[in-house]
Amino acid sequence: MNAACDLAARDAVYDVIARRRDVRAEFDGRPLDDAVLARVLGAAHRAPSVGMSQPWDFVVVRDAATRAAFAAHVAEQRAAFAATLPPERRTRFEPIRIEGVRESSVGIVVTHSQQRGGPHVLGRHTVADAGLFSTVLAVQNLWLAATAEGLGVGWVSFYEEPFLRDLLAIPADVRPIAWLCLGSVTHLQDVPDLERHGWRGRRPLTEAVHLGRWGVRAGQEVHDA
Amino acid sequence: MNAACDLAARDAVYDVIARRRDVRAEFDGRPLDDAVLARVLGAAHRAPSVGMSQPWDFVVVRDAATRAAFAAHVAEQRAAFAATLPPERRTRFEPIRIEGVRESSVGIVVTHSQQRGGPHVLGRHTVADAGLFSTVLAVQNLWLAATAEGLGVGWVSFYEEPFLRDLLAIPADVRPIAWLCLGSVTHLQDVPDLERHGWRGRRPLTEAVHLGRWGVRAGQEVHDA
Helix, strand or coil: CCHHHHHHHHHHHHHHHHHCCECCCCECCCCCCHHHHHHHHHHHHCCCCHHHCCCEEEEEECCHHHHHHHHHHHHHHHHHHHHHCCHHHHHHHCCCCCCCCCCCCEEEEEEEECCCCCCCCCCCCCCCCHHHHHHHHHHHHHHHHHHHCCEEEEEECCCCHHHHHHHCCCCCCEEEEEEEEEEEECCCCCCCHHHHCCCCCCCCHHHHEEECCCCCCCCCCCCCC | CCHHHHHHHHHHHHHHHHHCCECCCCECCCCCCHHHHHHHHHHHHCCCCHHHCCCEEEEEECCHHHHHHHHHHHHHHHHHHHHHCCHHHHHHHCCCCCCCCCCCCEEEEEEEECCCCCCCCCCCCCCCCHHHHHHHHHHHHHHHHHHHCCEEEEEECCCCHHHHHHHCCCCCCEEEEEEEEEEEECCCCCCCHHHHCCCCCCCCHHHHEEECCCCCCCCCCCCCC
């Protein structure tokens, strides 16, 4: 590739990172092409994993009754969360959609198996969660690939893990870590839902970056003479 | 954009997902431009997060003495892991590099704070780890942005968390989840290190995909009459 192409390719990656949204209300339910779904799952499957353990699995859920059962469970969990909120926050929460389980084209349940990779997973000796982290990395690959395909993804976390395990006959030693609503969308919002609804804004990058050690910000570094 | 441009942009995203590698041996130590580092950290900071909590922080480590201390700790952990391996696996492990802490341009320690976002984090009511997952999603954004910049990233997990916390003065309620070696590389390998060294190969995507419920593979779906 020439330099201009390299630059365009780089910008395309930043663009998809910037345009990606956590979608709830914008799914239009149009069916998903099998080839597109395979590409998106293939991207997830190319994630890095500790010791090459690839501890993830993907359960593709199209069935309307299964989705309705999950959506009803999510509605219960939403009500339970709302009940914990002080009145002002509860009022803010009220109009915020938290899922598009039935409206999306398909559900992708991402699971994690700590058994995958055998007893000696290289790199998981000191940090047991390193396996779990690998599975989460796969989610972000999926999310960005879907965005590049013009699709939307919404991660639903308002559920009890045992409920979802039972619903999809997931073995006891496998953990469901996400229900991802995936599908065709009318559009992606420019501003994230929670910011638009005044739930919570974004913090500036400078607050998240420390130089050399925790708490040292730009301009405060100590340099040797 | 026209359709050809859209397609090129989509392919650029898949390309960077495919070319991304977990780098150990290929760092050449050339200094990193501040503007590039800011773009890569900015990409991480654009990750989705549960309830817009943005629970991550990034500690940028350039200091040689700090990096040497961390590398020495990692070497100890490597020896401890090697000691747990049966002889055949130990021989396979021997030539595999596990870090480029001193050779990379910079270290980025990614941390997670469960306190960020206050007492009512939307979407973390049922799944406590949803916050931790957000921080991991930020790592994958960083990884892909760095790859798009022509840089390499290597996630080092051979460390005890308390050691790294002490080394960088990270508060007790903040968890370091990754030391990422980031920097200029001579090249990216076509085949992942662990596969080239015969440690472990990749499983096919079809083994990771289940249709409708756990254990149902393509061709085995039950359709209603």
